[in-house]
Amino acid sequence: MPELTFLGAAGTVTGAKFLLEGGGARLLLECGMFQGLRELRDRNWQALPVAPRALDAVLLSHAHVDHSGYLPRLARDGFAGPIYCSPGTADLLRIMLLDAARLQEEEAEYRNRTGATRHAPALPLFDAGDAERALGLVRPVGFGQRFAPARGVEAAFRPAGHILGASIVEVTAAGRQVVYSGDLGRYGVPVMRDPAPVESAGTLLVESTYGDRLHPAGDGTEAIEQAVGRAVAQRGLLLIPAFAVGRTQEILYRLRELEDAGRIPGLAIYLDSPMGIEATVVYARHTEEHDAAARRVTSEGGRPFVPARFHLSRSTEDSRRLNDLDGPAIVVAGSGMATGGRILHHLRRRLPDRRTTVLFVGYQAAGTRGRLLRDGADQVRIFGEEVPVRAAILVTDALSAHADRDEILRWLRGFRRPPATTYVVHGEPGAARALRGAVQGALGWRCRVAEDGQRVAV
Numbered sequence: 001m002p003e004l005t006f007l008g009a010a011g012t013v014t015g016a017k018f019l020l021e022g023g024g025a026r027l028l029l030e031c032g033m034f035q036g037l038r039e040l041r042d043r044n045w046q047a048l049p050v051a052p053r054a055l056d057a058v059l060l061s062h063a064h065v066d067h068s069g070y071l072p073r074l075a076r077d078g079f080a081g082p083i084y085c086s087p088g089t090a091d092l093l094r095i096m097l098l099d100a101a102r103l104q105e106e107e108a109e110y111r112n113r114t115g116a117t118r119h120a121p122a123l124p125l126f127d128a129g130d131a132e133r134a135l136g137l138v139r140p141v142g143f144g145q146r147f148a149p150a151r152g153v154e155a156a157f158r159p160a161g162h163i164l165g166a167s168i169v170e171v172t173a174a175g176r177q178v179v180y181s182g183d184l185g186r187y188g189v190p191v192m193r194d195p196a197p198v199e200s201a202g203t204l205l206v207e208s209t210y211g212d213r214l215h216p217a218g219d220g221t222e223a224i225e226q227a228v229g230r231a232v233a234q235r236g237l238l239l240i241p242a243f244a245v246g247r248t249q250e251i252l253y254r255l256r257e258l259e260d261a262g263r264i265p266g267l268a269i270y271l272d273s274p275m276g277i278e279a280t281v282v283y284a285r286h287t288e289e290h291d292a293a294a295r296r297v298t299s300e301g302g303r304p305f306v307p308a309r310f311h312l313s314r315s316t317e318d319s320r321r322l323n324d325l326d327g328p329a330i331v332v333a334g335s336g337m338a339t340g341g342r343i344l345h346h347l348r349r350r351l352p353d354r355r356t357t358v359l360f361v362g363y364q365a366a367g368t369r370g371r372l373l374r375d376g377a378d379q380v381r382i383f384g385e386e387v388p389v390r391a392a393i394l395v396t397d398a399l400s401a402h403a404d405r406d407e408i409l410r411w412l413r414g415f416r417r418p419p420a421t422t423y424v425v426h427g428e429p430g431a432a433r434a435l436r437g438a439v440q441g442a443l444g445w446r447c448r449v450a451e452d453g454q455r456v457a458v
């Protein structure tokens with residue numbers, strides 16, 4: 001009987017890695033990096049309980065680093081098998097992994113330069129060469145196409161609606177069917193289509209990032225409208241920390257939509273993120289994944305992700321020039337949780353200014369600067385400096401790329417019969433427990449919260 005081992009994203013949201021062994025095959029579902037708190041990040045340095053070269057293949061749900069960011073390390077440590085994912089994921093993966101490698105190299109270099117290291121010399125977890133090695137192993141497979149990642153194993157991807165390319169993964173090994181939700185998107189949101197229904201599973205792995213809450217009513221456009229309104233009234237900057245992939249394109253799409261509807265004026269909008277720019281190009285190109293509304297914009301000659309006064313800020317020079325920018329204007333920059341990236345320079349400069357508005361539009365993990373700001377910190381540390389917070393900090397969860405509790409239940413109701421066992425993964429402990437309770441209560445299914453390191457029969 002095949003067995004599944006939870007090697008990450010169990011009791012936490014990052015580091016997703018699920019080892020599936022059966023019928024002589026050994027697959028890794030996801031290959032994510034741990035992020036956030038130090039004790040989690042330290043786990044990236046621990047060897048996996050399975051030798052990378054003993055793996056037949058990796059199956060990837062989507063390109064976010066908490067699902068894919070360990071791939072370069074896996075390749076560095078000897079993995080040379082195929083990495084299967086959807087075509088959209090393959091294109092985004094190139095952007096994500098090269099960026100992750102650059103961050104690793106920069107951090108190691110910084111630690112060596114400043115002596116801020118317990119190891120001498122500090123080393124990157126992987127470098128650009130390792131990322132290229134991993135990218136060379138990628139095998140894109142279209143949605144709905146069945147493929148054989150290893151002898152005796154069948155698999156297919158279906159759209160999960162979370163970001164471009166995001167997939168629900170179905171694997172059948174030794175006659176047992178495992179379905180993994182990946183990160184589930186939402187119903188009726190712009191650009192992406194709804195999560196595809198799945199009818200059956202022997203064992204189901206379901207994510208629970210927002211398993212303990214409901215997104216507010218509305219689609220988040222009110223929050224953007226309000227934030228833009230404040231920037232206009234204050235003649236200040238609106239800073240939107242946003243993940244370069246997914247959230248940035250959704251923000252641009254909504255800003256363009258609000259402008260078209262005459263709900264906000266056409267302010268100067270700066271996309272201050274080389275990675276965000278690349279990802280926007282990928283999003284625009286993969287029209288086969290766009291929903292009906294986005295297709296309509298394109299067919300009418302419009303550009304779904306391009307607001308009226310749109311500026312691309314590619315070089316560091318371009319970015320530095322924004323220091324002198326007068327409001328009202330909008331700057332979209334990474335990282336989404338303010339843990340790094342160009343948004344830090346803008347926050348350091350603009351947080352002490354009352355005219356500034358900051359709009360958080362995504363999940364803020366424990367231990368991040370974004371979480372501190374969102375929780376009302378009156379100062380935050382940036383580049384070793386205590387920066388007072390006088391800006392207005394606005395938050396919306398309505399723009400989440402993750403299904404909330406009821407949306408997860410809606411997707412689960414698409415099953416014709418209950419899976420034999422459902423394991424809740426990819427959530428902080430409270431969220432995971434809450435979702436288990438909801439699944440047991442609302443559906444009467446046999447449901448467990450996956451435990452870190454746990455090995456189960458499927």
Ligand SMILES: [Zn+2]
Nearest residue numbers: 062064162183
């Ligand atoms: Zn994700």
